[in-house]
Amino acid sequence: MEVSLKRAAEILAKANNIIVTGHIYPDGDSLGSILALSEALASFNKKVQMYIDDDIPLVYHFLKGAENVQKPEGKVQADLLVVLDASDDERIGKVKSITDAPILNIDHHISNIKFADYWYLDTKAAATGEIIMALLNIMHAKITPDIAAALYTAIATDCGFFRYANTTANTMTQAARLIEHGAKPNIIAETLETKPLNTILALKEVLDSLEFYDDGKVATITLLPELIEATSTTEGFINYPRNIEGVEVAVMFKVVEEGSVRISMRSKEVDVSKIALQFGGGGHKRAAGCTMPGDIKAVKDQLLSAIHRHVNSGQMRFEQ
Amino acid sequence: MEVSLKRAAEILAKANNIIVTGHIYPDGDSLGSILALSEALASFNKKVQMYIDDDIPLVYHFLKGAENVQKPEGKVQADLLVVLDASDDERIGKVKSITDAPILNIDHHISNIKFADYWYLDTKAAATGEIIMALLNIMHAKITPDIAAALYTAIATDCGFFRYANTTANTMTQAARLIEHGAKPNIIAETLETKPLNTILALKEVLDSLEFYDDGKVATITLLPELIEATSTTEGFINYPRNIEGVEVAVMFKVVEEGSVRISMRSKEVDVSKIALQFGGGGHKRAAGCTMPGDIKAVKDQLLSAIHRHVNSGQMRFEQ
Numbered sequence A, B: 001m002e003v004s005l006k007r008a009a010e011i012l013a014k015a016n017n018i019i020v021t022g023h024i025y026p027d028g029d030s031l032g033s034i035l036a037l038s039e040a041l042a043s044f045n046k047k048v049q050m051y052i053d054d055d056i057p058l059v060y061h062f063l064k065g066a067e068n069v070q071k072p073e074g075k076v077q078a079d080l081l082v083v084l085d086a087s088d089d090e091r092i093g094k095v096k097s098i099t100d101a102p103i104l105n106i107d108h109h110i111s112n113i114k115f116a117d118y119w120y121l122d123t124k125a126a127a128t129g130e131i132i133m134a135l136l137n138i139m140h141a142k143i144t145p146d147i148a149a150a151l152y153t154a155i156a157t158d159c160g161f162f163r164y165a166n167t168t169a170n171t172m173t174q175a176a177r178l179i180e181h182g183a184k185p186n187i188i189a190e191t192l193e194t195k196p197l198n199t200i201l202a203l204k205e206v207l208d209s210l211e212f213y214d215d216g217k218v219a220t221i222t223l224l225p226e227l228i229e230a231t232s233t234t235e236g237f238i239n240y241p242r243n244i245e246g247v248e249v250a251v252m253f254k255v256v257e258e259g260s261v262r263i264s265m266r267s268k269e270v271d272v273s274k275i276a277l278q279f280g281g282g283g284h285k286r287a288a289g290c291t292m293p294g295d296i297k298a299v300k301d302q303l304l305s306a307i308h309r310h311v312n313s314g315q316m317r318f319e320q
Helices: A005-014 A028-043 A089-097 A128-138 A145-158 A169-180 A185-193 A197-208 A225-230 A272-278 A296-319 B005-014 B028-043 B089-098 B128-138 B145-158 B169-180 B185-193 B197-208 B225-230 B272-278 B296-319
Strands: A017-022 A047-051 A080-084 A103-107 A118-121 A211-213 A218-223 A249-257 A260-267 A287-293 B017-022 B047-051 B080-084 B103-107 B118-121 B211-213 B218-223 B249-257 B260-267 B287-293
Touching: A005 A080, A005 A103, A005 A118, A005 A128, A017 A028, A017 A089, A028 A047, A028 A080, A028 A128, A028 A145, A080 A089, A103 A128, A128 A145, A128 A169, A145 A169, A145 A185, A169 B169, A197 A218, A197 A225, A197 B197, A211 A296, A218 A296, A225 A249, A249 A296, A260 A272, A260 A296, A272 A287, A272 A296, A287 A296, B005 B080, B005 B103, B005 B118, B005 B128, B017 B028, B017 B089, B028 B047, B028 B080, B028 B128, B028 B145, B080 B089, B103 B128, B128 B145, B128 B169, B145 B169, B145 B185, B197 B218, B197 B225, B211 B296, B218 B296, B225 B249, B249 B296, B260 B272, B260 B296, B272 B287, B272 B296, B287 B296
Parallel strands: A017 A047, A017 A080, A080 A103, A103 A118, A218 A249, B017 B047, B017 B080, B080 B103, B103 B118, B218 B249
Antiparallel strands: A211 A218, A249 A260, A260 A287, B211 B218, B249 B260, B260 B287
């Protein structure tokens, strides 16, 4: 059943023993939202347990309470399961099976499949953290500095530190309020931007793999299995081809294992979600991806031909 | 004479023929502030002329009106010279000598030497653009989408897209208002992040020059004259050593010409302005710089010894 945010607050108010979870491969938004809502609920004397069926990336360990997030095991007593920032119950892994409590889902993903008993979905929010901010307001919860830091992390990471198209005036206004409540924008940015040396060294090789097609309108990087193993993360690598002057479409080919290539695309104008869809993937207009079987050479040829057609048809409209 | 922002608005209201300028090596804040204030003044039927004694970097050409900024030459009729974002009249180059009109200076630099006839200084503002925003409000100027884009650029660039320590709740609130008035945060970010291919290729070599000292607490990069000539900009390179896990102090050595080394330092805790001062430079606690004579090897030895003492004395406090 779809519920208003006010109704969601009432459902939370009635429950006493609450499990809060989010998606696997936790990111700043899911984790920050979980930590913020859990601290707020605990301040109303609720019993709150946080579960994520995955490891918490090191980079988020600075958030207060991250150390209390548990991995699901066995059965857990609860009268409500709150699922944040996950569009599908498959995305919460084994947390699904630790309780039979009714599910309240709060999310901002357009792909949400409305799997929960109660759901609140705001696809205009840049982050689930923005919705939690509004929810805490309705609940009259005190925004402590720790909650502020968690929500600021949630919002800032999901809108690329205010650089993505989902950044709205409301995103900025909420960030302003969180700073007033003690979030330190520079400390959070600095902490999240810290990278292991292995990632910086991998970047050198990534730049060595740069290739250009279609008169420099398409730029690619290629990551072979060795390199992927040597770096803690490949996040952000695609920004290098993407940010080069004249590049319309940037592609990262990741050969995770021989015979299978994961592809990420970023574009300025071309709708790359159409290209991804063609190969069984998906995404947004300007950021999409897919996984293709075959060796890297064959996959490259196939994908670059598909991109070539889009880049060229896009061009023609302007040239005539 | 120090003036309030309201008084500054009155001085502007009384003038009819106004020159607006900013510092040489124009950045997003000085240029964005100039364009925004000039458009607002023109909307009140003032004659406004914009001058900068320097080229406008390509990356800012997307801002409406940038093409109308002139280089100073000869004498220009005016009854007011408005100097934005410059702390010193040396910083406006030859614009100083094109008019004898009284000077109104609006700035946020703590180093401001109060050279003007009238000055308004707010060192808590993250950017001069933040002050211009408040000024336009007092003037009841209409914030057009072009003014919004110019001021958003001014604010965002001076606080590192909301990642530096000068980012306040007010910075964010102003950014929110500018988005409401038509600034497109993603388009501005994408435009400003675009880099020429030569800079991305230079980055490869920059990463090859990475060196570590003091158990990885100090990381350096070294740019030789060839490399500096080959890249359109060296901006942002220092973030690579700075963002490596465990690094306390990052240093960029730029050998602009044989026998002279420009040094930029970034730190997390150590007060690098003290080290810069020791060698005739200056800056802030966490970002400072200086220029040292001598060959690169000798300069490196000298500076790294100085840093070593600070990193170590900083350490000892915690170890005891």
